[in-house]
Amino acid sequence: MDNRENLLDIALSLFSQRGYEGVGVQEIVETAGVTKPTLYHYYDSKRGLLDTLLKREEGRLLSSVLQASVYKRDIVYTLENIVRAYFDASKSHPDFYRMQIAMLFAPPESDSHLAILPFVSQQYEIIEEVFIQAVQDHGNLRGRHKRYASGFLGTINAMIGLSLEGELDLTKELVYLTVHQFLHGIFS
Amino acid sequence: MDNRENLLDIALSLFSQRGYEGVGVQEIVETAGVTKPTLYHYYDSKRGLLDTLLKREEGRLLSSVLQASVYKRDIVYTLENIVRAYFDASKSHPDFYRMQIAMLFAPPESDSHLAILPFVSQQYEIIEEVFIQAVQDHGNLRGRHKRYASGFLGTINAMIGLSLEGELDLTKELVYLTVHQFLHGIFS
């Protein structure tokens, strides 16, 4: 009966279904079986609740991506690790992953976007660094790290998007196929 | 002084900055210099206003994508046309394109998502059909049209995303690079 933690769980579930802006504080506390002052005792605002929630959930994903992104002079191996990290994250916490994407593409000035941006930016920078490191072994990648990091994440999210709609399974083969297609194109 | 049309323009500008759900009817009419009954004289609800707006804006994009997607047994040519169509759309109406993406990734039950879904689905199906057609000339593409359509659009939107953040220019070269990378990978 930990109200503090329970409120986070309830909020995650509601936010991922209908969005941060689309869920009222009243609904959160009612679903959790408490009243408003209880929520405002633990968190100083609705936004504060969201920030705490994101810190908890993003921490897991971020450390997973960070671990997968260590470049040991094998670009195929590293990229496969990254794809696997993202696929695993979206499989074990699909609601949260959906919410992360929705918040990223929310209007630039919205609380949603502003709250998620630092976390997603970190992810992006970690991936970008891989392509920067890879230049030492693949000179022709030089100067294109922005495009590659963005395109790679775009491809990953396209696959995850399909799987969230039930159109696709995030299998081991798909990890290989995704990386292979990114590196060698759809013709090879 | 066409209030009917002017309300659409104002709504587009406000919605693309702060989202459909984030903008009140009051603000729309105040910015347009009219009052609520005027808006409700022309449109039967806030959602009706959005639907009319989307029909007007998406019509342009959709016909442009449709025209670019005629497959004449040259996959490179067709894909370049498609990328060009999207780049042009986002360059000439960046606000609207940003709004389209935000609405697509909005929570599944939200008005935003439900309103944009049919239009984006049409775009997706058009692209998917290209990859289905291309099988007649490139047999190894068979059965992968969902993944390819989604991945291709994901790549396009990744590039547009970078350009909307000012990180990239949607040049003619980038049209070529995007298609070439999709077909042959980043190694070639």
Add this chain to the structure above:
DNA sequence: ATAAGAATATACCGATCAGTATATAAAGTC
């Protein structure tokens, strides 16, 4: 000129928004 319809405004509706003032209960500390 007059009637009819379209276009607009003033002023309001109930519901919901995030947040709080105040009081009370429970738990831990001395």
Add this chain to the structure above:
DNA sequence: GACTTTATATACTGATCGGTATATTCTTAT
């Protein structure tokens, strides 16, 4: 047992939400 801190509830605030009842003006057709 007395006191303090933590945790909770009742009941409220002003602002904003989408939408409307009613009245008036403007335009057009007869």
